Amino acid sequence: MIHYTCDRCKRTIDPETEPRFVVEIDVRMASAAEPRSDHSEDLDQLAELHDQLQRELNAELGVSLQDDLDEIDDVVCGRDIDDGPDQYDLCEHCFEAFTSNPLGRETTVGYGFSNN
Template identity: 30%
Template structure:
């Protein structure tokens, strides 16, 4: 039987019994859609880009942005889900924390 706990508070969640919420977060470097123009796509540039990619493969280093894509997946109980959707970035919590520290 699947054993699932809330990733936020650690509460046991019984499948089919307790409501369970899945949070998926994907973070990646944004690309400006205007970055590549038609001029960039003519053959000369494609060759340059291809050569660039080959160079990067040869040196064993990927493009800097390759590591920038991160995916997160969390299971949350009903209460934690409610808190999450109210304040997905935890800003409320951080502010409270700052204020209480005097």
């Protein structure tokens, strides 16, 4: 039997009697540098080199190095290698609290009184 626990309040969630919400968080670094204009040309050359190496390796060794080539290609092209975003299970109460304040910041109301 699969067991679910709310990652916020640590309460057990029974998916047969109550809703279970999954929150996926994907965080990545934003690049501050402007993309180069010749970047697309570099990718085309890398893709061509990758295809040529793949054909040669498949002819000699079979497809045993395919995963390694795909990982190298991901690193060179700047793609993430991880399996995806982090996932968190939430009960209904914690989901409502999360959607009302996703960053968990304290909300203070500031009144702008004049200095009269």
